[in-house]
Amino acid sequence: MTVKPRILVADDEPNIRRILQVAFERVGYEPVCVEDGSAALKALSSEAFDCVLTDVTMRGSMAITCL
């Protein structure tokens, strides 16, 4: 069984996060969803991802730092 590509999704809108999660799962990715920039940084420091998808304007935004 092949290892699924891991993608980190950061968005402060829960519905958007959920839609992206369902969508990425359907095309064979393993999405990890977080709600803001600081959570994204935390996830990045502890786990390895193949790709990061982030909203730019988020509450307590650190999206740019994150990138």
Add this chain to the structure above:
Amino acid sequence: MTIHDRLERHDVWWLFDAQLSDGREGLDRYLVTLLGRCIEWFAVSGASMFLIDDRSGEYRLACKGGSDSTVPEGSKIVPGRGIAGICIETRRAMLIADPRSEPELAERVTEMRAELGTAIVVPLIAPDGEVIGVLNLARKAGMEPFSPTDEQHVESLCAVISLAVNNARQMARKVEALQETDRERAKLKAIVESLGVGMLVTDAGGQIAESNGAANELFGNPPKIENGPEPLVRTIRELRQQAKLGKGSHRIVHDTVANQYWSIVCTKIGRTGAVTTIADVSEHEQGRHELEKVRYLAEIGKMTAAIAHEIRNPLTGIQSAAQLVQEAPAQAVELGRIIEVEARKLNELCNEFLDFSKPVLVRPQQVRLRDLISTVNRHHLGEFDAVGVRLVVQNRNSDPILLVDAHRFEQVYRNLLLNALQASSEGGTVTVRLTNEGFSVMDTGHGIETENKDKIFTPFFTTKSRGSGLGLSIVSKIVLAHGGEIAVSSEVGQGANFEVRVPSAVAA
């Protein structure tokens, strides 16, 4: 003919009827005539009159005459010096029968002329006691010397002359003052003319009593109110009524026919009159309207951007969920819920825009603030729990009754409460406090940057990643519509406090 005979024959009436209305010139003519008559009546060889100068207080030669007058032009008399000077000082008439035979006088008389025969010197004393001048009459040596009777006659005549001269002097002062007033008036008139602003003075009946050139251009020459442009006529009449009641009145009038703007100010003068100034402010007003239009367009621009941004987010969600539901029917329920929530968001957004575009109408009624606040709190308690923020209500035992529009005031409170929640992070506290005039909502969130404090009530201003930026603008509109006020205090990092106060509150 002696002076007595002349007085008997009323030949001296003119003494009281000098041509004094011409000011100084009239007085000078009067003095020349007077001195001429004295020379004739008293058969003197020299006569002179000195009068006090108003400004310097010096006695200066006012008039001289006679075949033997040697007084130089511009002579002055110093009180106490010379015969006339002594006369002014002692305030008494003197008859000098022979100057050389009066040693005490001779000592003080500096200029003694050989040809001097006899002389009569009489002070002119005004009714208020001031010595206003002195009359000198002289007969040269060889002529019949003056007698004490002559002295008496000259003295009686001088009593009359003093009165006449004093009157003339006062008259001259008045004429001068009037001339000064005329000059001032002319100066003012020139200023009023040069202002480029129309000025009308109207009397009690509303008729134009005075006007300047700029006003005449509008109201004709001679000017009549009813001849002016129609909008001006109506406004001036209205403002005049207001001014009569003592209200300062000012209005900008737009003459739509000529596309001109007029600034009209009407002020009451005297008991029933009014002065009206009419200035053409077309350029200024047109500039202002242009600027307003530009501002309006800028606001529309901001609004369009906000609409586009705010609509696109939920719309993208709906679109993506709708696509997914076709590919993954198993998740239809969840995706359907997402579509519903996002669609509701769009609907709320539309309401906000509608709210903002409409004028706020309030229907005040008595509202128990305590009930309003607990109802809203109950609705949103779940959201507070979800983020981990505490909601505290202070002063909950007080029971203020406010005269407000219940629905609108609830909207204000809900908006401020949810704003406070959104500004807070986990572990924070939102404190609501009831007051007799309204309430305050305080949070422990990130606070408001100083440079943003002035902008938070501006439409479309937001620091949030989501939102129309209309919330506080609508809140402020509603509070103002209640005649109330909203105040904010905040320190960055220390949270913010919003206080709403409305008038006509009834404390229970």
